[in-house]
Amino acid sequence: MITEELIFATLGEKGFEQLTKAFYRRVREDELIGPMYPDQDWAGAEERLREFLLFRFGAVTRYLEKRGHPRLRARHMPFRIGIAERDRWVLLMGEATEEVVADAGVRDALMEFFAQVADFLRNTPEEGE
Numbered sequence: 001m002i003t004e005e006l007i008f009a010t011l012g013e014k015g016f017e018q019l020t021k022a023f024y025r026r027v028r029e030d031e032l033i034g035p036m037y038p039d040q041d042w043a044g045a046e047e048r049l050r051e052f053l054l055f056r057f058g059a060v061t062r063y064l065e066k067r068g069h070p071r072l073r074a075r076h077m078p079f080r081i082g083i084a085e086r087d088r089w090v091l092l093m094g095e096a097t098e099e100v101v102a103d104a105g106v107r108d109a110l111m112e113f114f115a116q117v118a119d120f121l122r123n124t125p126e127e128g129e
């Protein structure tokens with residue numbers, strides 16, 4: 001089984017840094033979700049996601065010290081997140097993990113986590129839902 005410890009041991013801080021960099025390089029260019037992010041603070045957005053992941057997988061507490069409890073649902077409420085936005089976020093993160101994470105098992109485990117959280121963050125019902 002691929003545990004959080006194994007994921008963190010495989011990527012290390014360096015791997016999570018490369019992953020968030022590869023992800024935001026794509027988000028910045030994306031016409032659907034790119035405009036949601038603060039144009040003046042891409043470095044900050046990248047740092048928040050990176051430190052959240054280091055906290056989640058490596059129990060590194062920098063995120064908590066700076067931002068407190070993640071409260072991800074509340075923090076995503078200002079943004080319209082439906083199926084299209086969720087799928088785009090996951091697609092771009094999938095490309096970033098392909099680029100950065102060599103081990104396919106670790107990649108799959110990470111993507112399962114991302115897909116679950118992304119779905120949990122949906123806050124805009126679709127037509128007929």
Ligand code: HEM
Pocket residue numbers: 033036037038041044045048049052067070072075076079081085086089113114115117118119121122
């Ligand atoms: C479902 C599609 C998603 C969209 C459209 C989205 C969009 C955003 C936006 C626009 C921000 C504000 C950027 C900033 O920090 O200034 C943000 C913040 C953040 N997002 Fe997402 N996000 C999504 C999914 C996720 C997922 C799946 C995760 C984690 C696995 C995540 C983790 C975070 C974190 C940690 C922050 C910073 C929270 C804070 O401390 O303020 N997001 N997101």
